[in-house]
Amino acid sequence: MATSPLPRTESSIRPHSEWFVHDLLKLQKAAQAISSTLDLDELLNKIVNEVAAWFDCIESSIWLHDESTNEMVLAAVKGCTMFTCCGARLKVGEQGMIGHVAAVGTTCYAPDVSRDPYFVPCEEGTNSELDIPLKIGNKVIGVFSTAHHELDGFPLSQRRLLEVLCQHIAVAVQNAQAYRSEVRQREQMQREAREARVIQQSLLPKSSPFLPGLALEATSVPAGEVGGDWYDYIDLGDDRWGIVLADVAGKGMAAALLMSATRGILRSLARAYDSPAEVLSKLNLVLRDDFPAGRYVTMIYGVLDAQRHTITFANAGHPHPVLVHGSEAKSIDAGSGLPLGLAETLYNDHVVELAHGNKVVFYTDGISEAEDRKQDEFGTRRICEHMLQPHASADSLLKAACAHSPGPPADDATVILLRCTATA
DSSP states (O other), X not given: OOOOOOOOOGGGTSOHHHHHHHHHHHHHHHXXXXXXXXXXXHHHHHHHHHHHXXXXXXXXXXXXXXXXXXXXXXXXXXXXXXXXXXXXXXETTTSHHHHHHHHHOSOEEESSGGGOTTOOOOSTTOOEEEEEEEEETTEEEEEXXXXXXXXXXXXXXXXXXXXXXXXXXXXXXXXXXHHHHHHHHHHHHHHHHXXXXXXXXXXXXXSOOOBTTEEEEEEEEOSSSSOSEEEEEEXXXXXXXXXXXXXXXXXXXXXXXXXXXHHHXXXXXXXXXXXXXXXXXXXXXXXXXXXXXXXXEEEEEEEEETTTTXXXXXXXXXXXXXXXXXXXXXXXXXXXXXXXXXXXXOXXXXXXXXXXXXXXXXXXXXXXXXXXXXXXXXXXXXXXXHHTSTTOOHHHHHHHXXXXXXXXXXXXXXXXXXXXXXXX
């Protein structure tokens, strides 16, 4: 006489203790596997594939909760022909055992799916289904679903082990989601920084102005994708050019934004006032009201007169320029007001007569304060010694300072070099 199918029992396969130890080893192996990766897709696929194999399941899947739509989204699947690819959606509390488990937050087991009111037919040959919520605290972040071809295919001891495994899965999924979010944010920040660098580089002069008997060259290296150093040449007409070198306190995106704002204001003031000291005074008043607390700009602004072969400059807390005359190189200590944006202060104009062979070097503190391993700064002395060399240039000075300080640059570094190649 034919016998009707009976649900699987622990004793029908092997003694309870042997079965328990066998699946306990599976649990340990599974927990180790899911904690070995932070890549979310790799993690989910590993879970559904290995759990399905270890527990002889006909299918296995993981659904994650989309809070924006209150739906369960298929994130990984093994052995299901109805949902062959990820992205399928089920309404929470409305569709299938998975939607029900997501709504109530408790495990749902159907030892005979034909008698379960929530079961939605999926894979042919499915006779039992187990759905376990993936929870962090009281919050359901997903559902682990697995099905068996036998009636009562998941004995009580095995269900408990899978529930313990799902606690590990929930934590692993949360960690992988956090890691993915962090990676995406970092990539977005890097893209924005690269775009900001392109914009910032476009604000720098494309070339040096042509000045009979005079030559200008400049070079700049930011410490990061974007920086707070800025230099500019402003055509003032009648062979007069505004020469700007500035350093915004700090570096990175914030410094770059403040630098861009400073550039726009200075360019409008430079054409309205002849005196560099007056330009800096007006600029200081604007920045003092607009800059956030603790932010400031050091700047040298000069007016180069190509007809008279003079440069008149004022200094707002910036490193003193260096003048090279014949075999002598010295710092031009012409007085300095406070950096821009801090408080009301006075600035003074200083005139330098340019004779044949003279060099005037403007630089930011990324040059003078570059430190070696003993924390010895490159300093003004080394700048003077370097610029006395016959073939010294803006680029060679920058390279010398970088060579003095091993490793990546700690600060933005910029050099402007003015040469006098003819007699006035």
